[in-house]
Amino acid sequence: MPSDTDAGRRAPRRDAAENREALLTAAAAALAASPDASLEAIAADAGLSRRSVYGHFANRDELILALIDRGAARFNAVAAGVDHHDASVALALLGTRLWHAIVHVRLLARIALREPYVERVADAVAPVRARLGELVARGAADGTVRSDIRPPVLARLIEEAAIAVLVEAAAHELDDEEGRRLVMLAVLGTAGLSWREAGALIAANPELSREASE
């Protein structure tokens, strides 16, 4: 008895949920490649017909919104567990975590370029941004991060630098090892550390290296 209200109704089929997932996955891939991929293309990728997309989503827009929320959730979850008394280490750590979520990051970055969704993505991603802002502010205050750029601006620059690496990584396929290292170096460099300092910091904090899990 699934519920009181839908008495006579049968439970939804399990494979429907799977197809919905397949659609989201296909859409993520297609939209990351080209932000205005057609429903036709997406459905085909998911192994469905265009017609049956409408059995899962009211329209194109709802599909994309679902995608945004899904990506952002993953994204924010990743950022939530990041902390360290040294702000620069925390930033590097955030970088490596982002590397694991690279697919989501790239997708959101692409979607956010299209006019109607900019705001929506910004809202969905607000938590990560907030966290990043905190870390930068703290670092600027205690001297672990540069203080020649206003913290809010610096936070944006670090964000952009990280995204740039992640996007770049897609073109020339880097292995996990190098990708994570690059994100950290880009973040730390933008944060004001010299490349030797950044290297030393990574070497001194093994938790930055052994993130092979997951």
Added chain:
Amino acid sequence: MPSDTDAGRRAPRRDAAENREALLTAAAAALAASPDASLEAIAADAGLSRRSVYGHFANRDELILALIDRGAARFNAVAAGVDHHDASVALALLGTRLWHAIVHVRLLARIALREPYVERVADAVAPVRARLGELVARGAADGTVRSDIRPPVLARLIEEAAIAVLVEAAAHELDDEEGRRLVMLAVLGTAGLSWREAGALIAANPELSREASE
């Protein structure tokens, strides 16, 4: 007598050339804002009707290609005159020059996102990329630039970092002063200098500060 071949033909009207310019300018603005602005919108911006666009360009594509070539020309010209025995200074200098060409940079960056034009933009911009590559390689060799990232990759990262600042600058309008400073700091930070080193380098090289001309 304009030429021998077009004997009976009258010289083209001067205002036609002006309108062509107006179209390009309007298109640059419109496409930078939204990379799939309609010809209708562009023409209106330029004070013309959609119909007469076809008097200047065979089709939408040719308009965009003209735009790419025009932007890239400006862009490459800017990069050509950049050099300095210290590679990191040269990079910073390139940064400030790019700041002056910010409009073109942003436009090309946007257009390059659209599938059919990626390659074309890459070709058009090849000279700047080449120059950047040289500088990075030289800097890595003589120790003025970080050597923990392969030079070709580092060149891409620096490029992305600079573009990120330029794009970011559009949102929150920065004055000339701060914009140029930010581009330089982002470039130098990515190149491996600490923020204090970057500050010192800028202070020590007045040509990086007095670029108010043009």
Added chain:
DNA sequence: CATAACTTGCACACCGACGTGCAACTTAGT
């Protein structure tokens, strides 16, 4: 195995944008 849940294919209307032909108009140059 009965049946609701789901998928499919096709038809259709709709929309925005592109590109073109043409006739009438306005305007710069000589």
Added chain:
DNA sequence: ACTAAGTTGCACGTCGGTGTGCAAGTTATG
């Protein structure tokens, strides 16, 4: 003032994509 260069508006066909209705299938599940 004559005239070619340039602009305009409108009509038209085309194309690709969206969203919907419906009838006929297929398949998971109770």
